[in-house]
Structure formats: C-alpha cells, structure tokens
Amino acid sequence: MHYYKNNKYYFINKFDTNNIDKQDKSTIIIYRNYSEKKIDKLYILKIKNYCKKKKIKFYLANNIKLAINLKLDGAYIPSFNKDFNHLSFSYKKSFKIIGSAHNFKEIRNKEIQKVEKIFLSSLFKKNKNYLGINKFKLLSKLTMKKVVILGGISKKNVNKLKLLGNLEFAGISYFE
Numbered sequence: 001m002h003y004y005k006n007n008k009y010y011f012i013n014k015f016d017t018n019n020i021d022k023q024d025k026s027t028i029i030i031y032r033n034y035s036e037k038k039i040d041k042l043y044i045l046k047i048k049n050y051c052k053k054k055k056i057k058f059y060l061a062n063n064i065k066l067a068i069n070l071k072l073d074g075a076y077i078p079s080f081n082k083d084f085n086h087l088s089f090s091y092k093k094s095f096k097i098i099g100s101a102h103n104f105k106e107i108r109n110k111e112i113q114k115v116e117k118i119f120l121s122s123l124f125k126k127n128k129n130y131l132g133i134n135k136f137k138l139l140s141k142l143t144m145k146k147v148v149i150l151g152g153i154s155k156k157n158v159n160k161l162k163l164l165g166n167l168e169f170a171g172i173s174y175f176e
Contacts, residue, residue, distance in 0.1 A: 007168050008026055008027045008168070008169060008174075009030055009098075009119070009148060009169070009171075010029050010030065010170070011170065012031055012032070013031075013033050015031075015043065015050070017050060019175060020050060020051065020054060021054070022175070023056055028057040028059060029057070031059070031060055032060075032061030032062065032076065032078070034061075034062070039063065039066065041066070041070065044060060044066070045070060048070060048072055057074070059072060059073060059076050060072050060075055061075070061076040061077075062076070062077065062081055064077070064085075064086040065085075068089055068095065073094070073096065074096035074097060075098075076100075076119075077098070077113055079102055079106050079110075081099075082109060096117075097113070097115050098115050098116055098119065099113060099115035099119065100119035100150060101119070101120055102120075102131075103139070104142055107120075107143050115145065116145070116146070117146045117168075118146070119147075119149075119170050120139055120140055120147050120148070121150035122150065122151025122152060123153070124152030124153060124154075125151040126152075127151070129151070133164065137164065140164075149161055149164065149170070150169065150171065152171070153169050153170075153174045154174055158174065
C-alpha cells in the first residue's frame with residue numbers, strides 16, 4: 001500500500017473489521033448508511049470503539065448532532081444536506097466537519113455550513129456528477145477551503161492525483 005502523509009477518507013456502509021484492519025492511521029472512516037431509517041447508536045459506538053482501538057479516526061455522515069453526542073472525531077455533510085442547524089451546536093475544537101459538493105452552488109453552500117474540507121466529485125467515476133481533471137481544477141480554485149478528491153479513485157489511477165497537487169482523497173473501491 002502507498003504511503004500518504006495526508007488523510008484518506010474511506011466511506012463504509014457496514015462494519016467490516018477485515019477492511020478496517022487493512023487501513024493505516026492516515027485513513028479516516030466515514031460511516032454513511034443512508035438505507036437504514038432507524039439509527040442504531042450501539043452499532044455506531046461499536047464501530048467507534050473498534051476504530052479507536054486501531055487508532056483510526058471515525059466520522060458519521062449526515063447526523064452532526066449524534067456525532068457530537070457520541071463523541072466521534074467528526075461529521076460529514078453530504079451534498080444533498082442543505083441544513084444550517086449545526087451552526088448553533090457547541091463541540092470540541094478537535095471535532096471536524098467536512099462536506100461534499102459537485103458544483104459551484106454546492107461549494108458555496110458548504111462554505112456557509114462552515115465545513116473544514118470540501119470533497120469535490122466526481123474526478124474519475126463517470127456518473128452524473130462527473131467532472132474530469134480540468135473541471136475539477138477549475139472548481140477547486142473557487143474555494144479557499146481544502147479540497148479532497150472524490151470519485152473513482154483506484155490503485156491504478158491514484159498516482160494521477162499528483163497531477164492535481166493534492167494527495168487527500170476519499171472513496172470506497174480503493175480501500176477494499
């Protein structure tokens with residue numbers, strides 16, 4: 001596995017110790033199970049405790065209040081979440097809020113939501129949010145926030161990230 005001094009963000013939908021065991025300390029786990037209607041706090045705490053034992057940071061997607069209450073390392077706000085309620089919450093300075101965007105309007109929304117980093121997608125994955133390298137570069141220059149690369153990163157194309165001067169990235173398939 002390549003060594004990265006910057007963070008890598010691994011999105012998970014279920015708790016799998018085998019995949020978490022493969023990660024190094026620069027990997028941050030983001031649990032985002034949008035398919036479940038009811039939130040299982042014990043399940044989230046189980047993941048948190050396992051990550052803590054492995055010295056890996058753990059974030060929860062789309063529920064900042066719960067992430068603060070469970071004393072997680074941070075929270076992830078997906079692009080479809082336009083809420084600003086979390087701006088009235090108090091939390092520790094070490095608690096990080098990050099979020100994703102696909103276009104200029106969503107970038108501005110994430111800035112107003114006061115995220116620390118913006119995940120910009122999709123760089124390689126050719127889906128409805130596909131940007132490609134040139135559009136990605138243009139959009140990333142429209143914010144002063146740190147930009148994290150998202151979408152289609154694999155072992156085969158990870159070296160192309162150096163062309164963008166950014167080694168922070170997020171994904172699923174790269175980690176599995």
